[in-house]
Amino acid sequence: MKMKLFSAVLLLVTILLVYPVQIRAADANSPPAKDANTTSAKELKPIELPKPQMEGGKPLMQALKDRKTSREFSSEKLPMQVLSNMLWAANGINRPDGKHTAPTAKNMQEIDVYVALEQGLYLYDAKENKLIGVLAQDLREATGKQPFVKDAPVNLVFVADYAKMGNTPDDQKNFYAATDTCYVSQNVYLYCASEGLATVVRGMVDKPACSAAMKLRADQKIILAQTVGYPKK
Numbered sequence: 001m002k003m004k005l006f007s008a009v010l011l012l013v014t015i016l017l018v019y020p021v022q023i024r025a026a027d028a029n030s031p032p033a034k035d036a037n038t039t040s041a042k043e044l045k046p047i048e049l050p051k052p053q054m055e056g057g058k059p060l061m062q063a064l065k066d067r068k069t070s071r072e073f074s075s076e077k078l079p080m081q082v083l084s085n086m087l088w089a090a091n092g093i094n095r096p097d098g099k100h101t102a103p104t105a106k107n108m109q110e111i112d113v114y115v116a117l118e119q120g121l122y123l124y125d126a127k128e129n130k131l132i133g134v135l136a137q138d139l140r141e142a143t144g145k146q147p148f149v150k151d152a153p154v155n156l157v158f159v160a161d162y163a164k165m166g167n168t169p170d171d172q173k174n175f176y177a178a179t180d181t182c183y184v185s186q187n188v189y190l191y192c193a194s195e196g197l198a199t200v201v202r203g204m205v206d207k208p209a210c211s212a213a214m215k216l217r218a219d220q221k222i223i224l225a226q227t228v229g230y231p232k233k
């Protein structure tokens with residue numbers, strides 16, 4: 001009888017000791033709890049941009065005179081109207097046939113403009129004039145190697161979608177993707193010169209790390225990034 005009681009107590013103690021360990025092990029294997037920085041695109045609402053203003057700004061020759069690279073940014077956010085105008089200048093649609101402010105070889109329209117803001121990563125949808133939510137994560141720091149990128153309000157990432165380049169030979173894909181990106185970048189430079197914004201185009205990007213952070217497909221290639229913001233006072 002004493003022996004049976006002892007065995008029952010031993011069994012109970014063993015269960016009490018082992019069960020919590022199993023629970024902890026199961027917790028370790030389950031996916032990490034979601035926090036504000038790891039929510040999915042579904043939870044990052046799209047941003048409807050205000051209609052871009054195509055009037056005003058400096059005359060072209062004056063904008064060219066003022067175009068320059070700046071690397072000192074205020075952390076002040078850009079108003080939505082300014083963001084919309086800048087993205088339209090960069091690569092918006094400027095004709096009824098759906099063509100853009102920047103030219104592309106063979107009209108392949110392969111350059112996508114990603115927009116890294118504090119609240120998340122977005123893709124500029126020129127047709128709908130909105131920002132599509134991609135990742136609810138602040139990826140500004142991942143878009144470059146220079147210290148100002150993490151605090152500047154906007155970092156653009158120019159991504160060539162090789163899937164849109166048909167059967168163009170690979171060396172030409174690389175050449176066209178690079179040249180087509182530079183037109184978009186120069187449009188941003190000229191808009192910034194016109195509006196008194198600071199900007200720098202950047203080749204210094206850890207592309208594998210940035211692609212991974214942005215969860216890009218293998219045939220989406222980061223070409224350049226560009227920081228935009230108000231000049232530091």
Ligand SMILES: Cc1cc2nc3c(=O)[nH]c(=O)nc-3n(C[C@H](O)[C@H](O)[C@H](O)COP(=O)(O)O)c2cc1C
Pocket residue numbers: 067068069070071146200201202203204205224
């Ligand atoms: C393709 C390309 C890549 C560049 N990459 C960087 C960069 O990674 N970081 C940076 O601070 N400036 C970068 N720049 C900016 C140049 O340093 C800048 O344009 C140059 O110094 C001339 O200055 P300006 O633009 O004021 O005429 C880049 C410019 C180009 C065209």
